[in-house]
Amino acid sequence: MTVSPDMQRNMLRQMQTIRRFEEHASEGFLAGDIYGVVHCYIGEEAVAVGVCATLTREDKIISTHRGHGHCIAKGADLKRMMAELYGRETGYCKGKGGSMHIADFEIGMLGANGIVAGGISIITGAGLAAQMDGNGAVAVCFFGDGASNAGPFHESINIAASWKLPVIYVCENNLWAVNVPAENSLAVTDVAARAAGYGIPGKIVDGNDALAVYEAASEAVAHARNGGGPTLIECKTYRHRAHTERADQPDARPKAEIEAWMAKDPIDQLAAHLKGQQGQLTEDEWAAMDADVMSEVEAAIAFAKASPFPSTDSVSQDVFAD
Amino acid sequence: MPREITYLDAITEAIAEEMRRDEKIFHLSTDAPGALLKEFGPSRVRQTPITESALTGMAIGAAGSGYRPIVDWRLVTFSFVAMDQIVNQAAKIHYMFGGQQKFPILFRTTVGGGTRRAAQHSQSPYSMFMNLAGLRQALPSTPYDVKGLTKAAIRDNNPVVMFESGRLGGLQGEVPDEDYTIPFGQADVKREGTDVTVVALAWLVHEALAAAETLAKEGISVEVIDPRSLVPMDAETIRRSVQKTGRLVVADEAGPTCSAAAEIISLATEDAATFKALQAPPARVCAFQVPIPYAPHLEDHVFPDRNRIIDGIRTVIGS
Numbered sequence: 001m002t003v004s005p006d007m008q009r010n011m012l013r014q015m016q017t018i019r020r021f022e023e024h025a026s027e028g029f030l031a032g033d034i035y036g037v038v039h040c041y042i043g044e045e046a047v048a049v050g051v052c053a054t055l056t057r058e059d060k061i062i063s064t065h066r067g068h069g070h071c072i073a074k075g076a077d078l079k080r081m082m083a084e085l086y087g088r089e090t091g092y093c094k095g096k097g098g099s100m101h102i103a104d105f106e107i108g109m110l111g112a113n114g115i116v117a118g119g120i121s122i123i124t125g126a127g128l129a130a131q132m133d134g135n136g137a138v139a140v141c142f143f144g145d146g147a148s149n150a151g152p153f154h155e156s157i158n159i160a161a162s163w164k165l166p167v168i169y170v171c172e173n174n175l176w177a178v179n180v181p182a183e184n185s186l187a188v189t190d191v192a193a194r195a196a197g198y199g200i201p202g203k204i205v206d207g208n209d210a211l212a213v214y215e216a217a218s219e220a221v222a223h224a225r226n227g228g229g230p231t232l233i234e235c236k237t238y239r240h241r242a243h244t245e246r247a248d249q250p251d252a253r254p255k256a257e258i259e260a261w262m263a264k265d266p267i268d269q270l271a272a273h274l275k276g277q278q279g280q281l282t283e284d285e286w287a288a289m290d291a292d293v294m295s296e297v298e299a300a301i302a303f304a305k306a307s308p309f310p311s312t313d314s315v316s317q318d319v320f321a322d
Numbered sequence: 323m324p325r326e327i328t329y330l331d332a333i334t335e336a337i338a339e340e341m342r343r344d345e346k347i348f349h350l351s352t353d354a355p356g357a358l359l360k361e362f363g364p365s366r367v368r369q370t371p372i373t374e375s376a377l378t379g380m381a382i383g384a385a386g387s388g389y390r391p392i393v394d395w396r397l398v399t400f401s402f403v404a405m406d407q408i409v410n411q412a413a414k415i416h417y418m419f420g421g422q423q424k425f426p427i428l429f430r431t432t433v434g435g436g437t438r439r440a441a442q443h444s445q446s447p448y449s450m451f452m453n454l455a456g457l458r459q460a461l462p463s464t465p466y467d468v469k470g471l472t473k474a475a476i477r478d479n480n481p482v483v484m485f486e487s488g489r490l491g492g493l494q495g496e497v498p499d500e501d502y503t504i505p506f507g508q509a510d511v512k513r514e515g516t517d518v519t520v521v522a523l524a525w526l527v528h529e530a531l532a533a534a535e536t537l538a539k540e541g542i543s544v545e546v547i548d549p550r551s552l553v554p555m556d557a558e559t560i561r562r563s564v565q566k567t568g569r570l571v572v573a574d575e576a577g578p579t580c581s582a583a584a585e586i587i588s589l590a591t592e593d594a595a596t597f598k599a600l601q602a603p604p605a606r607v608c609a610f611q612v613p614i615p616y617a618p619h620l621e622d623h624v625f626p627d628r629n630r631i632i633d634g635i636r637t638v639i640g641s
């Protein structure tokens with residue numbers, strides 16, 4: 001499958017946006033401007049971007065506690081995202097959700113989720129809705145290797161497979177569930193092997209290769225749109241950072257393992273791939289793209305900082321809908 | 323034309339009428355109700371695997387995608403395997419996402435005991451749900467009420483838990499032919515009286531009415547109030563009644579600890595005018611705080627009934 005250079009550049013830009021956004025989220029967290037907890041997606045950008053590049057606005061996704069990347073890849077507004085991290089009234093959730101609960105239903109982003117495996121059945125229901133709508137839309141579930149060991153994974157994929165729901169289950173296997181190594185918690189090496197138990201296709205893909213992810217997702221999306229039902233895609237990837245940005249939660253992972261994966265940085269890989277194609281990305285163009293991304297992130301930070309905190313009167317609003 | 327139908331038929335009728343009105347409504351349950359399946363077919367009345375957690379989550383996703391799902395958990399004890407989806411997702415999702423999306427869902431479930439099916443199939447845990455912010459909840463006691471509240475629940479733009487009393491499924495009652503709904507947060511005075519207020523829930527409403535009938539012969543006038551909806555709770559109607567009678571008994575099939583009964587008494591006593599009107603401490607006539615046992619004489623011993631309500635009334639009246 002060929003991906004046009006324009007599209008590759010768009011994907012690269014999105015991946016860099018995720019990275020710069022999160023680098024700032026980490027800084028803002030350490031500075032005390034962003035509260036609670038921040039889970040960075042840095043190192044896994046190729047998965048969200050590679051998958052979402054195959055989707056339309058009508059398609060739906062659901063995310064995890066590590067959700068900034070999925071939001072950005074689906075087209076969420078950086079300003080409203082950053083304002084939510086800063087706890088401001090202009091944020092996506094009016095300051096009631098924070099980093100772990102950003103959603104944008106207008107663009108089909110059904111939310112990050114603070115509970116491991118919490119979103120799997122919800123997006124399966126969105127898949128059921130898409131099937132009933134009959135308009136060819138699909139639903140994509142992002143989750144981790146940790147969630148693949150939890151009950152909702154089994155219940156939901158079994159139903160989706162039985163009913164041939166248009167859902168793509170994308171496992172981001174970053175080898176560690178908080179501080180539990182996958183090798184100690186999965187009975188099989190590959191999450192994708194479990195697909196056989198549901199009678200659906202299971203694919204393993206290099207999750208640090210955006211183009212490989214795109215290709216696998218394209219096939220799965222086409223399969224789902226054509227009524228073929230769900231696919232389980234396992235993206236082998238790695239987070240560059242600890243489970244959270246909290247300094248009091250030390251990283252359990254071996255240094256050598258981290259360094260080995262840092263050397264396979266997904267952004268470096270895609271940039272190198274583009275640079276290797278005659279005239280598709282020069283060093284100057286890459287620097288300009290990054291500068292452009294940085295200014296977009298800085299504008300989001302400025303917007304967040306200039307936004308008011310929500311009034312305490314708002315605390316009882318939206319418990320119930322009208 | 324007045325006609326009588328059962329409590330269960332009233333629920334089915336409510337759902338069928340709403341499904342005819344709005345094609346976005348569909349029903350998920352391990353048991354596809356025959357009448358609904360026949361009329362609406364297997365796409366809108368879906369028989370599912372036994373996965374209450376997945377069904378609850380799927381309802382959230384479908385609701386967030388423009389549908390109005392109904393999920394029947396069946397026995398409330400089965401809903402406990404869906405607690406993450408109920409507590410962390412359904413109840414919080416509208417608020418947590420800043421109100422950007424509505425999640426109209428009806429969760430049906432049966433509560434109560436008396437079926438000799440022991441602890442894992444008999445429970446009245448609505449106060450566990452009442453403790454959550456973001457779920458409307460009702461517990462109707464008559465065919466008329468359950469139909470009107472079920473229709474209101476389906477039209478509501480929030481997740482609603484409809485606690486259906488297992489003991490009342492076969493109860494006959496008058497239900498009009500025409501369309502009607504009963505708003506949440508509106509209690510119903512099931513019998514007017516002047517000496518004591520009995521706030522009773524579900525099956526205990528009928529036991530309280532029987533108790534009132536017995537005591538009327540002794541010249542004791544009992545007012546029976548059915549809150550009908552638990553969230554929101556109609557505190558005003560309860561307070562007004564207690565201000566009139568000066569005495570309060572709450573009868574419920576659940577245990578007393580952190581219960582709906584405890585909440586009702588708090589709503590009454592924390593109100594200054596109601597507190598001043600009280601002539602005796604309020605009383606709870608509840609089940610014992612035990613898992614529901616199997617043997618018939620043990621199970622029956624656990625639950626309050628008309629006789630225990632009469633005892634409770636005599637205590638607060640001091641007779």
